Amino acid sequence: MTRMKLAAAAALSSLALLTGCATPLAGKTPDEATRKVMLQNWQNASYNFDAQIGFDKLVFTDRDSKLAQPDIADTIDQVGRAVRVNVSGAVDAPNGRVEAIPELRFERRNLLASIKVPLQFHAQDMSLLVDPSAVDLFLPSLRKQSGKFIRAKLPAEMASQIPLKAMYQAMPKIIDDAYAQADKQAFSFQPLDAYAGEIGAHYKLRMDLSREQEQKLTLQMLDGLAKVAREQAKQPDDKSGAEAMIRLVQSLVKLDPASGNKSRTVSDIYASRGGDLLALRQKVHVEAPEFSGDAYVNVRYSHYGKPQFVYQLSENDIVDFDKLDMPDWLKDTDKLLPGEHAEAPAAAAAAEPQAQAAQPQAKSKKKRKARRAQ
Numbered sequence: 001m002t003r004m005k006l007a008a009a010a011a012l013s014s015l016a017l018l019t020g021c022a023t024p025l026a027g028k029t030p031d032e033a034t035r036k037v038m039l040q041n042w043q044n045a046s047y048n049f050d051a052q053i054g055f056d057k058l059v060f061t062d063r064d065s066k067l068a069q070p071d072i073a074d075t076i077d078q079v080g081r082a083v084r085v086n087v088s089g090a091v092d093a094p095n096g097r098v099e100a101i102p103e104l105r106f107e108r109r110n111l112l113a114s115i116k117v118p119l120q121f122h123a124q125d126m127s128l129l130v131d132p133s134a135v136d137l138f139l140p141s142l143r144k145q146s147g148k149f150i151r152a153k154l155p156a157e158m159a160s161q162i163p164l165k166a167m168y169q170a171m172p173k174i175i176d177d178a179y180a181q182a183d184k185q186a187f188s189f190q191p192l193d194a195y196a197g198e199i200g201a202h203y204k205l206r207m208d209l210s211r212e213q214e215q216k217l218t219l220q221m222l223d224g225l226a227k228v229a230r231e232q233a234k235q236p237d238d239k240s241g242a243e244a245m246i247r248l249v250q251s252l253v254k255l256d257p258a259s260g261n262k263s264r265t266v267s268d269i270y271a272s273r274g275g276d277l278l279a280l281r282q283k284v285h286v287e288a289p290e291f292s293g294d295a296y297v298n299v300r301y302s303h304y305g306k307p308q309f310v311y312q313l314s315e316n317d318i319v320d321f322d323k324l325d326m327p328d329w330l331k332d333t334d335k336l337l338p339g340e341h342a343e344a345p346a347a348a349a350a351a352e353p354q355a356q357a358a359q360p361q362a363k364s365k366k367k368r369k370a371r372r373a374q
Helices: 002-021 030-043 070-082 164-180 194-199 211-232 242-255 328-336 340-373
Strands: 046-060 083-092 097-108 111-116 119-122 127-130 149-153 187-189 203-210 264-271 277-287 291-302 318-320
Touching (some): 030 164, 030 187, 164 211, 194 264, 203 211, 211 264
Antiparallel strands (some): 046 291, 097 111, 187 203, 264 277
């Protein structure tokens, strides 16, 4: 009896181990695994991220351009390699808060220059908060608010036209549908490398897309968002607001000249045993008639479920943009905008010749009255 119990316990333990080894990506094809990782990353949008963006090579190839001259071309290539954008931040989608701290760096052996602009976006009131200390040398009024973030909000009428919640809820299906339409041959499993061991990844997936394939993927996602915005619009023919902005981005993507089949983006996706996205490393090759270049985008994800924000802001740490005492040269900028301010001078200019024409008529009438009186 004891032996039977021990055997049963051993069998149950073995079964538990086997089922415990099963993961959300087990048994999936490369394209299905990639879709699962991307979908899970969006659904669990609560994490920290660190990204680096830069160039490994930048060469102008247009022989008719001065930029293609050897000395100038070499300088441009060296400058391109020395410039890098670092972005650290936190995403807390369930609570509608995103923090991003972009830093532009120019770095060579004996030279370092950088500028950093911390940002936060709060979905509840559609506000963007900016730390202006990087530019307050040019705006003395900002120095009076030293240490405070400047807050700018979308007008309530405009904010009401952006169905942010509905678009966020629709994104999982939009992402899955878009990736499902991509060429399955573009996806593959890759052997784990040293970087996978460094970050504790159990899977390495590769997505190799041509410029045309990548453009098609982006356009399909934008089209899905535009449909959601249209469905949520207060009026069926209302194309202002969110849909108009998305369509504008779509047109820009379409207008972007195709770079040919030689332009490609190779994305290495590192995932945990449970399917969480741990890192994304991209190599982007761009080849156009005017220039060619090799860029990289590296993103590392961490603190899943418990994002850590650098700035914990209260109302005492914030000043609204419309309450700032702006300098005169900024106050006068509204006169340059079309609208009432622009129409007033035009109306005055149009009225001036009429007034001038009326003056001689008034004088002639006075002369006739004087003659009659005589």
